[in-house]
Amino acid sequence: MKKFATAVWQGNLKAGKGSISTESGALADAPYGFNTRFEGEPGTNPEELIGAAHAGCFSMALSNILGESGLVADRIQTRADVTLERLEPGFTITAVHLTLEARIPGASDEAFLAAAAKAKENCPISRLLNATITLDARLEQ
Template sequence: MAIRNASAHWTGTLTEGQGKVRTGKGGYEGPYSFSSRFEEGEGTNPEELIGAAHAGCFSMFLAKLLADAGFPPLSVETEAKVHLEKTDAGQTVTKIELSTVGQATGIDEAEFQKHAETAKANCPISRLLAPGTEIALTARLG
């Protein structure tokens, strides 16, 4: 069983404070703030990190599915748009739009779409988020 680590440190109030997020093993470290999360300020935010995790997980899973089906992938590039909206329950991630472009040997568009939909439904991060978050997918061969 793999256990992955990440941490965050916050100093100050919600609106005036600042923080730093860090992934384990030194992979990423960056600042975040109220402004970077709820406005257009510099730095990252938890929603961007969720988007990066989802895009990375989906891309790897799709590459595996393609290879297993006999279509060796040359590349899979995925963008995730994470929607953070105010709901009755408070700020909520309501939707993630995945947009992916893949290149694989010997595959047609219909077969690629089938594997992309399977990856959307079954990558570990999709399975984590799907119970409360809509996940939309646009996939195409590049």
């Protein structure tokens, strides 16, 4: 399976503007820029999108793992706090902290914690940090 998203950027870093769209149309020309990333202006930013992807992926992975144990969650809520820091090589995502709240009838604390740990290790977005990244680039004339 392959999915795609696109980003369009115009201008320099601080004054430029961009838009992000997804294949599904869930995001269509969502604005982003220096001001939405670093100055709290309305719009999205890459770290927020990574957080949303990680929270969603983790929640689905947990649901799958619970199902393998015969458990079904009434509700899973995951928050992903993405930390972006300025380091020597440049801005770097240094951490993602997942905060999980779930209502799972019949689950013991032990089973819940084990399933959450397994979901964290097996969620594809969690594993993304170890992914191979390839690039094809073409300059338009």
